[in-house]
Amino acid sequence: MTEAMKRRLFGVAALAVAGAALFYVGMSDMGDDLVYYWTPSELIAAAEAKEATVRLGGMVKPGTLDWDRDAQQARFTITDGDHEVPVHCTGNPPQMFREGIGAVVEGKLGTDGVFRTDRVMVKHSNEYEAPDGHPPEVQTTLVDE
């Protein structure tokens, strides 16, 4: 084995070790920021979902939106056809939000069965990717995190 090969082998090995370490650090660091998607049915069925930050996706059930514009909060129900979850949103819902639209809310399911959120995202009905692929869902944070 020549000197150059040894050096190269050492370099590759060092990079591999550093990469593995970084992978481990990155993965273990990500844990708290992982947000899982649930449908109302899954959320109701899963007991462990309580008190964890999750994303609940479904349709805003027509006739359930109660938006108090002065108090800046809204109540509505998210449904997937089988089950529904009442949602209490602290803050105004985003642009385009209305009954019958697909929406994703991020927050926690309380022990009283009400899902509390400060972050509502609207799913565009005609899914779209801009030329450089900007997000198909326009995100809006309702309250400063």
Added chain:
Amino acid sequence: MISTLGQLLVMGALLCATVGTVTGFAAGSRRSRKAWEWTRLAALGFSGLMLAANLLMVYALVTLDFSVAYVAEVGSSTTPLHIRVISLWASLNGSILFWGGVLAVYTGGLTLTIGERYREYMPWTLHVLLGIAVFFTFLVASIADPFALVDPAPADGPGPNPLLQNHWLMAIHPPTLYLGYVGMSVPFAMICAALLAGRLEAGWMEPVRRWMLIPWTALTVGIVLGGWWSYAVLGWGGAWAWDPVENASFHPWLTGTAFLHSAMVLQRRNTLRDWTLVLGMATFLLTLVGTFMTRSGVFNSVHSFTQSDIGPVFLAFIAFTLVYSVLLLAFRSHRLDDAAEAASAQLGSKGRSTMALLSRESAILIQNALFTVFTFLVLLGTLYPLITEAMESRQVSVGEPYFDRWALPLGLGLTFMMGVGPALPWGRMRQEAARQRFVAPVGGGLVLATVFAAYGFVKPYTLLALFVCGFAAVSNFQEYWTPLRARMAKRSEPFGTAALTAFRRTRRRFGGHVAHYGVILAVFSLALSKGYKVEKDYSFAAGETQTFQQWELTFTGAEEVDEGFRTSRKASFVVRSGGSEIGVFEPRMNFYNTRREPIFTPAVHSRPTGDLYFSILELAPDGRSVVVRMMSHPWQVWLWVSALIIALGSLISLWPEPRREPAAKSEPVPQAAK
């Protein structure tokens, strides 16, 4: 008619690219003059035909020939002319054709400007570059054929996506980003050429760096313009959300920036060679990954990407390129060693140099490590949801806090290194002398942080960011100013003459410093606009006045405007500050015929010290009341200006050296320092 002609042009381009990649191989391995001439011709042929195909598509879009599939997909008689032109990149198949068009510009530009120079490398470069062209032209000719014939032709089409029509930035942002993405194939091909040729002289790194700097600049500007577009159009008040498609453009930027710096170490100190090559190749691979991520729909869901044929084919191409790169590095890089040893034996020079801790090359090495860690962590966070969805079939997203938590220290560390590097010389220096060089930069950092602290910006991270900005700014200035002052003193030259001479002699380095100032400005703007963003929702009745920070806002009512291709509902706000009227601002809802949901376009009042941002949440149908989100973003505009400064810096570095005049006429042109 156009359909057939377009397909013929594409087939011709495919033929040229295929011929060129084969003859390029022959010209490289057999050093055949004839094969080289054929390769050049084929490269120019591909370039011309592919460009012609693009122009033909633009012509079809402008004249609305609906018998062409792509025109039927995105054309409409109601769209204005300029939007018809930019519809070229409105949808998937057109954008792949456009990708080919940009590759044609680069291929043609490279072939023509390099001419007969670098004959050991150029055949191999064109061999690889035209190989990439074969792949993209094949896509255009087969599964993504935009010229396919529609029979019978529809009378009219739906028009391009409204988001494309909503802002003039959509005319510049995508092509700039494409120039960045596609252009990375040139340095990749050049690096492969060195490995294939089995030699790498510092002289060849010169054009490689140059051809990396061009797409890097475009990528930088493209990324910032994308952020601006998001800020000006999407109405959520931000420029960057760590969205997968945004990250896709950020990965190659990180590795490309690292490459531009480590290539200097390679040129100056003849070390970090393999590492530099890896960075250059990784940059191209990451642009492919980025294209795949934005184009295949993989991020809507892992399972959706197989619905388009492009996804799997693209994935296969990425895998091939990765394997090709790794094999090339593994089996050819020792040849570079042999060639270098032979050359140094001939010259009787010493081998590789050692690296002192207090030196510019060490600073660049640390910077490189930070960039690599940054790339790795962002890539990990971006791809993680794909991996989990594929393995557990469970949808998950990695939250912004993960990215922010890493980006903050890494970004500040990199800005700090941007001040350390220029303060240290190549080679080695005494500790005492080094310490002296950091006095002024540290002072600059402290001054900047103190000034802003006095104005109430006291959050610790903001202050830290301001400190590193000031530190880096003074350090970069000092690197230029110290030798300039020495020159003025020694030769008693006036400032103007000395500055001009110094600029001429160190033009490339000077350009680099200007680019550094652009980055510093971006960090500065981000630290203040993100750290001190204020956001509040208001509900207005017509005629009502409310106060947001120092502004008095009056909602004067709403009106509806028909603009032909869209209808706008505008809410008008009169803004007063300290009793005097500042202006009328009209955030609006734009309704397009082809789209059920309106697009909410914000209104922005920009000043150097900050933006006032209006975003409608809800406008009552009768226009008598509105819910509006007000935001204040301190020092926001400087983020957009930073792109301009970085581009200016690159331009200064890239500007060709003046042609040397006959020796007798003028004094010899001094060699620009690297």
